[in-house]
Amino acid sequence: xxxxxxxxxxxxxxxxxxxxxxxxxxxxxxxxxxxxxxxxxxxxxxxxxxxxxxxxxxxxxxxxxxxxxxxxxxxxxxxxxxxxxxxxxxxxxxxxxxxxxxxxxxxxxxxxxxxxxxxxxxxxxxxxxxxxxxxxxxxxxxxxxxxxxxxxxxxxxxxxxxxxxxxxxxxxxxxxxxxxxxxxxxxxxxxxxxxxxxxxxxxxxxxxxxxxxxxxxxxxxxxxxxxxxxxxxxxxxxxxxxxxxxxxxxxxxxxxxxxxxxxxxxxxxxxxxxxxxxxxxxxxxxxxxxxxxxxxxxxxxxxxxxxxxxxxxxxxxxxxxxxxxxxxxxxxxxxxxxxxxxxxxxxxxxxxxxxxxxxxxxxxxxxxxxxxxxxxxxxxxxxxxxxxxx
Amino acid sequence: xxxxxxxxxxxxxxxxxxxxxxxxxxxxxxxxxxxxxxxxxxxxxxxxxxxxxxxxxxxxxxxxxxxxxxxxxxxxxxxxxxxxxxxxxxxxxxxxxxxxxxxxxxxxxxxxxxxxxxxxxxxxxxxxxxxxxxxxxxxxxxxxxxxxxxxxxxxxxxxxxxxxxxxxxxxxxxxxxxxxxxxxxxxxxxxxxxxxxxxxxxxxxxxxxxxxxxxxxxxxxxxxxxxxxxxxxxxxxxxxxxxxxxxxxxxxxxxxxxxxxxxxxxxxxxxxxxxxxxxxxxxxxxxxxxxxxxxxxxxxxxxxxxxxxxxxxxxxxxxxxxxxxxxxxxxxxxxxxxxxxxxxxxxxxxxxxxxxxxxxxxxxxxxxxxxxxxxxxxxxxxxxxxxxxx
Numbered sequence: 068x069x070x071x072x073x074x075x076x077x078x079x080x081x082x083x084x085x086x087x088x089x090x091x092x093x094x095x096x097x098x099x100x101x102x103x104x105x106x107x108x109x110x111x112x113x114x115x116x117x118x119x120x121x122x123x124x125x126x127x128x129x130x131x132x133x134x135x136x137x138x139x140x141x142x143x144x145x146x147x148x149x150x151x152x153x154x155x156x157x158x159x160x161x162x163x164x165x166x167x168x169x170x171x172x173x174x175x176x177x178x179x180x181x182x183x184x185x186x187x188x189x190x191x192x193x194x195x196x197x198x199x200x201x202x203x204x205x206x207x208x209x210x211x212x213x214x215x216x217x218x219x220x221x222x223x224x225x226x227x228x229x230x231x232x233x234x235x236x237x238x239x240x241x242x243x244x245x246x247x248x249x250x251x252x253x254x255x256x257x258x259x260x261x262x263x264x265x266x267x268x269x270x271x272x273x274x275x276x277x278x279x280x281x282x283x284x285x286x287x288x289x290x291x292x293x294x295x296x297x298x299x300x301x302x303x304x305x306x307x308x309x310x311x312x313x314x315x316x317x318x319x320x321x322x323x324x325x326x327x328x329x330x331x332x333x334x335x336x337x338x339x340x341x342x343x344x345x346x347x348x349x350x351x352x353x354x355x356x357x358x359x360x361x362x363x364x365x366x367x368x369x370x371x372x373x374x375x376x377x378x379x380x381x382x383x384x385x386x387x388x389x390x391x392x393x394x395x396x397x398x399x400x401x402x403x404x405x406x407x408x409x410x411x412x413x414x415x416x417x418x419x420x421x422x423x424x425x426x427x428x429x430x431x432x433x434x435x436x437x438x439x440x441x442x443x444x445x446x447x448x449x450x451x452x453x454x455x456x457x
Numbered sequence: 458x459x460x461x462x463x464x465x466x467x468x469x470x471x472x473x474x475x476x477x478x479x480x481x482x483x484x485x486x487x488x489x490x491x492x493x494x495x496x497x498x499x500x501x502x503x504x505x506x507x508x509x510x511x512x513x514x515x516x517x518x519x520x521x522x523x524x525x526x527x528x529x530x531x532x533x534x535x536x537x538x539x540x541x542x543x544x545x546x547x548x549x550x551x552x553x554x555x556x557x558x559x560x561x562x563x564x565x566x567x568x569x570x571x572x573x574x575x576x577x578x579x580x581x582x583x584x585x586x587x588x589x590x591x592x593x594x595x596x597x598x599x600x601x602x603x604x605x606x607x608x609x610x611x612x613x614x615x616x617x618x619x620x621x622x623x624x625x626x627x628x629x630x631x632x633x634x635x636x637x638x639x640x641x642x643x644x645x646x647x648x649x650x651x652x653x654x655x656x657x658x659x660x661x662x663x664x665x666x667x668x669x670x671x672x673x674x675x676x677x678x679x680x681x682x683x684x685x686x687x688x689x690x691x692x693x694x695x696x697x698x699x700x701x702x703x704x705x706x707x708x709x710x711x712x713x714x715x716x717x718x719x720x721x722x723x724x725x726x727x728x729x730x731x732x733x734x735x736x737x738x739x740x741x742x743x744x745x746x747x748x749x750x751x752x753x754x755x756x757x758x759x760x761x762x763x764x765x766x767x768x769x770x771x772x773x774x775x776x777x778x779x780x781x782x783x784x785x786x787x788x789x790x791x792x793x794x795x796x797x798x799x800x801x802x803x804x805x806x807x808x809x810x811x812x813x814x815x816x817x818x819x820x821x822x823x824x825x826x827x828x829x830x831x832x833x834x835x836x837x838x839x840x841x842x843x844x845x846x847x
Contacts, residue, residue, distance in 0.1 A: 180828050181685060183678030189824040192776040201776060233626070233677045236651045245646020256635020257660055258653035261626045263646065264681070270647055287623045288573030291654070295571060386582040386591060434579040438570050 089244070093269035096226060097176050103220045104173045108166065111153075120154040123165055126218040126358070133357045135406040140366035142352040142407075144218065164212045165219070167191045167202060172216065175228035181265065184210050187229055218358045223267075224315070230264035235317040236287065237262050238294055239305030240278040241324075245271050252305065257294065262307070266320040273328060280331040281305045281324050282371075282446070283313070285345060289335070289430050289441070296442040302450065305330070312345055318363040321349065325365045332365050333455065335446065338373035339389075339427035340398035343408075343418065346370050351407050369455035371446060373428050375420035381445065387432035391425055413456050479634070483659035486616060487566050493610045494563045498556065501543075510545075513555055514538040516608040516748070523747045525796040530756035532742040532797075534608065554602045555609070557581045557592060562606065565618035571655065574600050577619055608748045613657075614705070620654035625707040626677065627652055628684055629695030630668040631714075635661050642695065647684065652697070656710040663718060670721040671695045671714050672761075672836065673703070675735060679725065679820050679831070686832040692840065695720070702735055708753040711739065715755045722755050723845065725836065728763035729779075729817035730788035733798075733808065736760050741797050759845035761836060763818050765810035771835065777822035781815055803846050 107123060114121040125148060126132070132145040151162045171190050175182055182190065188206040195202065203209050217224050224231070236259035242251045250260050263270065282304050284290050290308035293299070299306045305324065309317040324330045334349060336342035350368040352360025377383065391399070399418050408414045421427065433441045449455065497513060504511040515538060516522070522535040541552045561580050565572055572580065578596040585592065593599050607614050614621070626649035632641045640650050653660065672694050674680050680698035683689070689696045695714065699707040714720045724739060726732035740758045742750025767773065781789070789808050798804045811817065823831040839845065 175828070178828065181681070182824070182828060183681065183821070185678055185819075185821045186682070186824045186828065189777070189819075189821050190828065192825060193774060194776060230678075230681065233648070233681065236623070245648055248644040248646040250644075250646055250648075254638040254640075255650075256638040256640055256653065257655065258623070258635055258640075258651040260645075261648040261651035263648035265647065288575060288620075291571070291573065291620065291623065292576070384583060386584060387579070429575075429579075431573070431575045431579050434572070434576045435582060438565070438568065438572060438576065438580065 089269050089272055096267075096269060097179075100220070100222045100226045101173060101176050103222055104169050104176075107169055107220060111166065120152050121162075122150050122152045123162065123219060124148040124150055125165070125215045128214065128218060128355060128357070130354055133354050135351065137406075140351065140407070141360040141364040142354065142357040143360060144357040161212065164191070164202060164208065165215060168209060168212050169216055169220075172227040172229065181228045181230050183230055183232075184213065187213060214356070221358075223359060223362065225265045225267050225319075231314055231316070233261065233264045233316060234310040234314045235262040235308055236260060236290060237305065237307045237320075239281075239299040239307075240303055241276040241305050242274040243271055244274055249274065253300075257291070259290075259294065262317050262320055264314065264316045266316045266323065268323070271320070271323075273323075276305075276328050276330075277303065278305045278328075278330060279303050280333060281307060281321060282333050282335060283307045283309065283321060283349070283368075284335045285309070285311065285337060285342060285430065292439070293442050296439055298442045298446070302447070309345075312348065315359070315363065318349060318365075321368070322363050322365050325367055332368040333371040333450075334368055335371050335430060335441075336373070337427065337429045338375055338377065338421060339391075339429075340395050340402055342373070343399070343402050347402065347405060347407070351405075369457060371449050371455055373430055373433075374456070375417055375424055375428075377428065378424065378426075381433065381436060381440075383428070383432065384435055387428050387435055388424075388426035389428065391422070391427055395427065396422065411457065417456060479659050479662055486659060487569075490610070490612045490616045491563060491566050493612060494559050494566075497559055497610060501556065510542050511552075512540050512542045513552065513609060514540055515555070515605045518604065518608060518745060518747070520744055523744050525741065527796075530741065530797070531750040531754040532744065532747040533750060534747040551602065554581070554592065554598065555605060558599060558602050559606055559610075562617040562619065571618045571620050573620055573622075574603065577603060604746070611748075613749060613752065615655045615657050615709075621704055621706070623651065623654045623706060624700040624704045625652040625698055626650060626680060627695065627697045627710075629671075629689040629697075630693055631666040631695050632664040633661055634664055639664065643690075647681070649680075649684065652707050652710055654704065654706045656706045656713065658713070661710070661713075663713075666695075666718050666720075667693065668695045668718075668720060669693050670723060671697060671711060672723050672725060673697045673699065673711060673739070673758075674725045675699070675701065675727060675732060675820065682829070683832050686829055688832045688836070692837070699735075702738065705749070705753065708739060708755075711758070712753050712755050715757055722758040723761040723840075724758055725761050725820060725831075726763070727817065727819045728765055728767065728811060729781075729819075730785050730792055732763070733789070733792050737792065737795060737797070741795075759847060761839050761845055763820055763823075764846070765807055765814055765818075767818065767823075768814065768816075771823065771826065771830075773818070773822065774825055777818050777825055778814075778816035779818065781812070781817055785817065786812065801847065807846060 111121040127147040127149050132147040134143055136143045151158045153159055153162045168191050188209040191202055193202055238255050238259045239252050252260055287308050287310055293306050321332050325332050334346050336345050349365055352364040403418045433445055501511040517537040517539050522537040524533055526533045541548045543549055543552045558581050578599040581592055583592055627642055628645050628649045629642050642650055677698050677700055683696050711722050715722050724736050726735050739755055742754040793808045823835055
């Protein structure tokens with residue numbers, strides 16, 4: 068059985084927020100975002116009227132401008148910015164693209180609609196009059212500018228009404244409201260509730276939650292095993308998956324479940340550099356999108372496995388071993404040196420052990436013991452012993 | 458507005474099927490599948506006892522053993538089989554793998570559990586005693602054997618309790634029962650109901666359906682636009698997506714919605730060889746898995762767009778054009794020659810027009826007109842005019 072946490076009662080209380088509140092807060096948030104966009108444009112207009120070279124300042128999204136905030140335990144973006152001038156042949160195109168997409172976002176807000184990254188690319192795409200020059204050569208150009216806009220406006224992509232691809236599913240002891248519809252995650256069959264791209268409070272409100280914790284697993288196939296074995300009923304939890312690296316919608320939802328409902332988040336991931344990296348992103352945020360860590364990171368998240376010692380601890384056969392290749396080894400060493408792993412002895416030990424093992428292991432490899440070993444033995448044992456990596 | 462079909466009333470009636478019926482049919486089906494597996498193994502035992510070389514016969518899954526059944530309008534597998542002997546050094550390993558996975562499937566059936574393809578690989582994996590030889594070198598070996606088993610036993614993968622990766626979502630005017638849980642697809646918020654990997658009648662029963670048709674779109678981002686614009690409410694339909702090539706769970710669900718509820722299935726896909734191929738698989742089945750067409754194909758499915766003529770018909774700008782590359786051109790010509798496209802003049806015209814255009818177009822490119830052009834103008838116009846490709 069999972070350890071009962073003192074958060075249980077608190078979490079059942081700290082729920083609700085009516086649909087009307089959500090609509091009001093959405094309207095309020097849209098107003099703020101709209102104002103930010105207008106301010107950006109307003110400065111350009113001001114400069115133009117004063118016959119000065121218009122510019123926009125974009126915070127720099129590079130490793131060198133990213134730092135680990137030890138107190139908050141999240142990745143943060145520094146203060147460095149990059150100026151984008153109109154009267155500079157090397158910057159004029161990006162300047163134009165920035166304003167074009169800012170306008171696109173304002174239009175979305177005004178119409179109360181959302182768009183995909185691909186949609187934003189098309190919406191901003193046109194051939195500049197009198198030339199054969201297109202506003203964007205391909206979507207990778209507009210994607211980068213949208214990230215620039217997020218940081219420049221200090222608004223999440225979701226606040227700009229732009230969404231990423233949807234991935235991930237959820238079941239468990241929670242009822243939520245999604246766009247006015249009540250979703251009882253206890254009664255979602257074998258398929259589950261598809262976690263939307265935007266999981267901000269204006270879209271999703273928590274109504275009733277009795278769960279004690281969230282178990283987040285890496286893959287949908289593993290999730291399916293847990294759902295079929297009714298793990299979330301037996302252990303009173305919420306079960307999520309992110310189909311690999313969890314998309315922003317899933318990360319934001321995990322962060323909200325943790326902060327607003329006080330639910331611990333336990334991650335069941337592969338014993339390989341990719342699994343460790345996923346954990347790192349869930350917990351501290353990603354380097355390229357450090358500006359979003361504040362809302363998306365879950366510094367309290369814990370790693371429940373697979374552990375390098377499991378080969379011996381669980382008496383697994385040699386068949387589960389997948390040899391580490393050179394890239395894995397390089398990647399593992401990089402991850403070991405991340406500041407948030409570097410000062411944690413258990414993690415240093417964990418990664419060193421994987422390296423000395425010389426092999427990685429997937430969650431699925433526990434099937435060699437028994438199909439339900441992972442749901443009936445492995446995770447329950449870790450929960451009873453609270454045997455987790457921080 | 459969508460044309461009201463005479464199927465509407467019929468479909469609301471032809472629903473239900475209690476959870477108890479489902480459980481009983483599941484048990485019955487499991488019994489049948491189990492018997493087939495035992496028969497396969499029994500023949501091996503019989504041959505051994507008679508001191509003969511044991512073998513299994515596996516139907517051949519190649520293009521040459523696939524034919525298009527014009528009457529049924531689906532792809533079918535021919536009668537050719539391939540014998541797999543134990544006492545043949547070239548076949549012994551595959552023979553052993555076949556029996557090993559057949560045993561794995563029987564175990565799943567006996568325990569009432571399901572497993573992923575990856576799980577089956579691990580479940581069958583071990584080092585053969587006294588050697589360093591593994592039963593499988595990698596998952597690709599076990600995946601192929603599982604497909605062999607499907608055809609050899611004439612049982613769908615789902616009946617063998619094995620599932621593929623889950624993808625795809627659904628919303629709309631239908632209530633269904635998934636594993637005993639009632640799912641009201643009218644109240645699934647922005648995320649929708651995640652379509653499970655197994656959508657057989659023992660898992661999913663249709664309870665109440667007022668929808669007039671199914672609109673299936675290629676991508677989740679397009680699906681999101683339709684859901685946000687409440688298209689399925691305004692046009693009384695069901696909205697599905699398969700995240701590209703729809704997985705088996707989605708295809709089987711579309712087939713069941715079409716056959717059991719009499720709902721027409723309209724597909725909104727890109728104007729490119731990939732979009733045409735997706736349509737072909739939904740409608741006639743796939744070549745490599747022709748044995749499943751009987752249950753998964755939707756010969757009545759219709760193609761609602763994007764059409765090659767849309768560049769002119771919808772007065773799109775040059776920005777939507779994506780040049781066809783050599784691979785696209787080769788692929789388009791292959792698809793034109795598929796027997797089920799070869800005798801359809803409108804499709805010959807469609808693909809020729811795309812080739813003479815020299816460019817492809819994505820559904821998202823309609824955003825260059827307006828963000829909701831596709832939901833408010835494009836699809837409604839096609840539905841009113843019943844302007845569809847067969």
